[in-house]
Each structure stands twice: as structure tokens, then as C-alpha cells.
Amino acid sequence: MKPNVDYVPDRDVDTEMDRALRELLTTCFTKKQDVVFRHRRYFVDPYPHRWVIRDPGGRLVAHVGVHEKCVVAADRVYRVGGIGEVCVHPDCRGRGYVKLMMNTIHEFLTEREFDFSILFGDHDVYGSSGYRPVSNLYVAEKPNAKPDERKAVTGLIRELGDRPWPETDVILLGNKF
Secondary structure, X not given: OOOOOEEOOHHHOOHHHHHHHHHHHHHHOOXXXXXXXXXXXXXXXXXXXXXXXXXXXXXXXXXXXXXXXXXXXXXXXXXXXXXXXXXXXXXXOOOOHHHHHHHHHHHHHHHOOOOEEEEOOOHHHHHHHOOEEEEEEEEEOOOOOOHHHOEEEEEEEEEOOOOOOOOOOEXXXXXXX
């Protein structure tokens, strides 16, 4: 039986949901820097959208957060969905939950006229969901950052509509997610 993928706006996260999210995130993310999930449900910046899957007992077993971001290329602004904190409880991996959530998220973003989805992860995991690596993505954490203040990053992108990914340098405004 295919599980439900539930949309949970961040504004609707109550105390119990916050506890469950942090528990799942601390179970799935175990590097030294991931200690932040003990105290908050996001790594760098909070995001307005998330999707979760629960097991039959109601326990959270999968999660994806989505930021609303923009990128700039050749003086054109594009809306992007920034994918972050993708995780599946170790007991539930290998069931296609990530792909199922990503399909739901892509529909959501496309309906809202986002141009691209971006994530920072393993192409072997996300390639089957339509993501491909790009080499022209830069992060500008400060507004109006000069070219030498931009940091080249390796990202995976997915086109969500008819627009192809720009061939010129693409600047992600704000923090990497």
C-alpha cells in the first residue's frame, strides 16, 4: 500500500510535531554539525513548506523541507524550490519514499510556477527524480555580492517547466540550504 505524503506548512507545526520532526532529523542526520536538529527543525534557515510520511502507527518516517528561493542569471530572476533536510528513518529506507515525496513536491512547485528545483545531494539518489548536476551555480550570501564574493557550489537541478537551466553563471541569493 502506497503511504500518504502529507503537506505541513511550517506555520502549522505545533509542539508535538516539532518534537517528532526533531526526533526524525536527529535519527537520520548524525554528523557533528547535525547536532542543531536537537534544538530546531532546520539546519540553516527555516523553510515554509515540508512534506512528511507517517508509518501506520503515526510515527514520522520521512521528511523533505522546501525553501522559496530565487536565482539570477543574466539579469533575469527565476523562482526556485530549494530542497533541504531530505530524510527517511533507517527502518524505512528502500521503499521509494524519497521519490514519492519528490514527485509530490514537483507537482506543488510546478502548480505555483516555480522555474526550477535545486538541491545539494547525491546524483545517484536524486537522478531518478530528474535531477542533474550543474557547474555554473554560485551562492551569494550577501545582497549585491561582488563576483569574487560568490562561492561556486555543486548543485543538482531539475527544470519544472519549459525553461531550460541558463548557460550563464547562475547566482543563488541567500544561504545555501
